[in-house]
Amino acid sequence: MIKTILFDVDGVMLSEERYFDASALTVWELLFSPQYAGLQGESFHPAPAEAVIRRVREQVFVQDEVLNFIKSRGINSNWDMVFLAVSYQLVRLIERLVPHVPEAASLLADELGRQELARLRQWANDYTPDFAVDYAAFLPDFAKSSAQKADLLLYVNRLAKERCGVETDKFSANCALWQLVQETFQEWYLGDERVAASIGRETMQPGKKGFLTDEIPIVPPTEMAELFRVLNERGYTLGIGTGRPTIETHVPLRAMNLLEWFDPNRVVTASHVLEAEEAHPDYVPLSKPHPFSYVKGLLGLETPHSDVLRHPLPIENGAEVLVVGDSLADLLAARSMGCQFAATLTGLSGQKARSKFAEEKADYILDDIRGLLTVLNEK
Structure with missing residues (x-):
């Protein structure tokens, strides 16, 4: 579950x-x-x-x-x-x-x-x-x-x-x-x-x-906010693992009233990745497809970088964690964690990415983020 x-x-x-x-x-x-x-x-x-x-x-x-x-x-x-x-x-x-x-x-x-x-x-x-x-x-x-x-x-x-x-x-x-x-x-x-x-x-x-200040939402922000509200009400813990630095994550998501639905202890950005790389240069690079950002999001920002890097993979109870991403790098990160992966067809390749995600055996393939409720309802 x-x-x-x-x-x-x-x-x-x-x-x-x-x-x-x-x-x-x-x-x-x-x-x-x-x-x-x-x-x-x-x-x-x-x-x-x-x-x-x-x-x-x-x-x-x-x-x-x-x-x-x-x-x-x-x-x-x-x-x-x-x-x-x-x-x-x-x-x-x-x-x-x-x-x-x-x-x-x-x-x-x-x-x-x-x-x-x-x-x-x-x-x-x-x-x-x-x-x-x-x-x-x-x-x-x-x-x-x-x-x-x-x-x-x-x-x-x-x-x-x-x-x-x-x-x-x-x-x-x-x-x-x-x-x-x-x-x-x-x-x-x-x-x-x-x-x-x-x-x-x-x-x-x-x-x-x-x-x-010129960001383009993929889905109307009001619809995304409603999705995240429902997920919160159903008891899901929501986090972020993004290649954006902190300011580039917080500013637009806050402006669209989306950031409030995520556990602030689980919003991991490229700024945290760079901090970890500076502290542990032997592990560079830690950007995706390295699972660092998602493992950090799972464990929480208060978890020391060293503990995140040493956390056993695949994780225990991988079936309890779902990563939602648009790229092969996201899929590879989820796979190394041993958790589930939902691909959205809203990245650079759009619908053309469907065959690639099918070939790589993504657990779910969604036209966009709104399809998440459908697959969760089916479980």
Whole structure:
């Protein structure tokens, strides 16, 4: 009998569209802004019009084919998606630079941070001003690998070896470039007014309005609130395990009168995941499909991160816990916990994801979150 229900947010309650927009803009900025790699061919602006956002999203993620590919490999973090897209283009750039500047290859064996990007910018402007970013090339190059989940990030190290002849292990979820990606994404999503509270500094390029006040609910908020009210009345404990940081979770859900229905001790966000990764670097990465956020939601925020990481898996009484998510990463997390999983067909792939979830033997497949009451009534 199900007693605890743990929900993802993006693709379940809130649309992922603005997250993917912010992801594409982060790639665009890191590659073309004079503050970063500063490549030729694009005119960067921190407050693009909606038409520019649509164009950038379409180009960066190749009509979302790149997003679909990355998610199909079990990666659900927007930060990881941006890291992969940016890292790949930087490896391609260094490959082009090496015949002109042999020392460029050495950057791959070191951390790629702001200073290193500034050096790349200067070299690219001096020696390869005609270098063209090729977003579509990402797909065939990564399709050659069978890497899944966190191993897909590490695959960039192999590409660096193949393309530039450099042995490196610097491409990972705890490198300087990943941190730069994470902070720059937060600038785009939160905007100038809120970013300092998230990353501890003001935005590097003022003028970003943010998307936090432009969230799109998947189901009318009043209908979601009624669903959660009924579940509360029936005695279910409701929690959240999301890849969103805390502020990006609390602000929109509170504005839609949804947060109140969840046990505050069981609302786990990417902020908690980052805290755990900093305290336990040997366990990195802890983002989904790692089950950390859902196990933390089950045990409660007061449970020390170390105890969550050491909690035996699969959990006891897995039949009492239901995870509700829209992605393969959510399913894999639920499976490693040994609990039940309900897939919602409201993520990036929509109804097309039905066959994949059926193939992976999800316990339930729902058109949207409202179908949850039907399957619970049947139990």
